[in-house]
Every structure is written in C-alpha cells, then in structure tokens.
Amino acid sequence: MKLALIQMDIAFGEPEKNKRSIEQYFAELDKSADTVVLPEMWNTGYDLKRLDEVADADGKDSQNFLSDLAKRYEVNLVGGSVAKSSERGFTNTMYAHDSTGKKLGEYSKVHLFRLMEEEKYLVEGQERGPFTLNNIPSAGLICYDIRFPEWVRAHVMDGAQVLYVVAEWPAPRIDHWRTLLIARAIENQCYVVACNRVGSDPKNDFGGHSIVIDPWGEIVAEADDREQILNAEINLELVEEVRKRIPIFDDRREKLY
Numbered sequence: 407m408k409l410a411l412i413q414m415d416i417a418f419g420e421p422e423k424n425k426r427s428i429e430q431y432f433a434e435l436d437k438s439a440d441t442v443v444l445p446e447m448w449n450t451g452y453d454l455k456r457l458d459e460v461a462d463a464d465g466k467d468s469q470n471f472l473s474d475l476a477k478r479y480e481v482n483l484v485g486g487s488v489a490k491s492s493e494r495g496f497t498n499t500m501y502a503h504d505s506t507g508k509k510l511g512e513y514s515k516v517h518l519f520r521l522m523e524e525e526k527y528l529v530e531g532q533e534r535g536p537f538t539l540n541n542i543p544s545a546g547l548i549c550y551d552i553r554f555p556e557w558v559r560a561h562v563m564d565g566a567q568v569l570y571v572v573a574e575w576p577a578p579r580i581d582h583w584r585t586l587l588i589a590r591a592i593e594n595q596c597y598v599v600a601c602n603r604v605g606s607d608p609k610n611d612f613g614g615h616s617i618v619i620d621p622w623g624e625i626v627a628e629a630d631d632r633e634q635i636l637n638a639e640i641n642l643e644l645v646e647e648v649r650k651r652i653p654i655f656d657d658r659r660e661k662l663y
C-alpha cells in the first residue's frame with residue numbers, strides 16, 4: 407500500500423476554506439498513492455462554540471465531498487474526521503471511502519477530551535465502526551482515543567491490522583503522541599498510520615509529526631511540524647511475520663484479565 411498523509415493547517419470554523427485546501431493537496435498527490443489520510447475535524451477545527459453554524463448537517467456535505475475526491479483521484483480515503491450535527495447532537499465523525507467513492511464505514515470519537523472541552527459540546531460515539539480497506543481489516547481512532555489501550559486492543563481482537571489515527575494533537579504533548587503510537591503498534595503488532603494537523607487555533611498550537619509505524623515498532627516515515635504530504639509504503643505481510651515471531655495473541659491469559 408502506498409499511503410499519503412495530508413498534514414495540513416486547518417482554518418478555524420471555515421469548512422469551505424478547508425475544503426479548498428484539501429482540493430489543493432489532492433492536486434499535489436504523488437500519482438502512485440493509493441490511500442490518503444486527512445486529520446481530525448478538518449471542516450471546522452475546534453470551533454466548538456459555533457458548531458450550530460459550522461457543523462455539517464448529518465455529515466452529508468462531507469461525505470459527498472470525500473466520496474467525490476476518492477472517486478476522482480481513484481484513491482481510498484480515510485477522511486480524517488468532521489464536526490457533524492444530527493438528532494443525537496454534535497459528533498466528531500470519521501468517514502472512510504474506497505476508490506470508487508463507496509462509503510466503507512463511519513466512526514464517531516468515543517473518548518471526549520476534557521482539556522479541549524469536547525464533553526461540553528459533543529456527544530460520544532457508541533460503536534467501533536471497523537472497516538475493510540484494500541481487503542485489509544482496519545479501524546479508525548480519533549486523537550485522545552489512543553490513550554485507551556483497551557479500546558485499541560478491542561479493534562485488534564476484531565481483526566484490525568491497520569489502525570488509522572487522525573488527530574489535532576497539541577505541540578506541547580507531541581512526545582506523548584509519538585510514544586503512545588509506537589506502543590500501540592508494538593503491543594498490537596499492527597501498522598499505525600497517524601495523521602496530525604499543524605498550525606494554531608485561538609487556544610492551541612498543533613504539533614504535526616504525522617507518522618507511520620510498522621508492527622515491529624519501527625518508524626516507516628515521519629513528518630516534522632510543517633505542512634506537508636507524508637508518503638509511506640507499507641507491506642501487510644509483516645503483520646503475520648511479527649505475530650508469528652512473538653505470538654502474543656496465543657500467549658494472552660484471558661482468564662486473568
């Protein structure tokens with residue numbers, strides 16, 4: 407698989423402007439890329455106080471936009487996440503599409519991050535929302551979700567071999583971001599493909615360092631803290647190889663935990 411992670415800045419509360427930025431990035435994609443990943447809440451950023459005005463009604467506009475991009479560029483697209491409004495309230499929701507534009511799955515962030523007051527404005531997702539991308543069982547995780555190893559393990563026990571993480575992770579804790587992601591890859595013996603944003607909003611500076619990590623914990627590719635497209639190639643056979651070498655899934659003591 408040839409991945410392209412779009413590590414972009416996000417305009418605060420300006421979905422149309424952010425869509426134009428994404429269009430520009432797509433025009434610059436490496437022609438060999440088959441799977442593209444976007445960051446968290448790319449439509450609005452953390453403009454939570456104005457969700458009434460800026461969130462996407464039922465995620466329809468975002469889904470159309472993402473489906474059309476995937477089809478036009480013939481790429482699988484893990485569409486970061488968007489602020490979505492529905493009868494249930496506002497959610498932080500990821501959509502994945504295949505290269506024909508077909509929707510593969512949907513996932514809403516289940517762990518809301520109090521430090522950014524998400525719990526005051528958003529409602530939690532209730533489902534795992536796994537998807538199969540390129541014939542590979544995969545899962546989406548949104549930012550703070552990576553601090554919950556039991557949540558990540560649940561996806562892997564379901565069969566996930568690639569974890570797509572999308573984030574607006576602040577710069578002051580970028581060491582946590584890297585360490586947690588490397589640990590999630592090693593302990594689950596799977597690929598971690600993680601796309602963060604850069605730039606600033608009124609309250610935070612975001613740290614970039616989008617990263618692709620293999621099931622042995624080796625870094626396949628890593629960005630710095632500037633806007634860029636991070637390209638990486640991964641080989642899924644390595645998942646099986648690593649799981650045979652250290653068979654942690656056979657050695658688990660399920661009765662004890």
Ligand SMILES: O=C(O)CCC(=O)C(=O)O
Pocket residue numbers: 519522548549550551553574575576579582
């Ligand atoms: O856990 C962290 O330190 C960052 C989480 C975060 O920024 C988020 O979930 O939006």
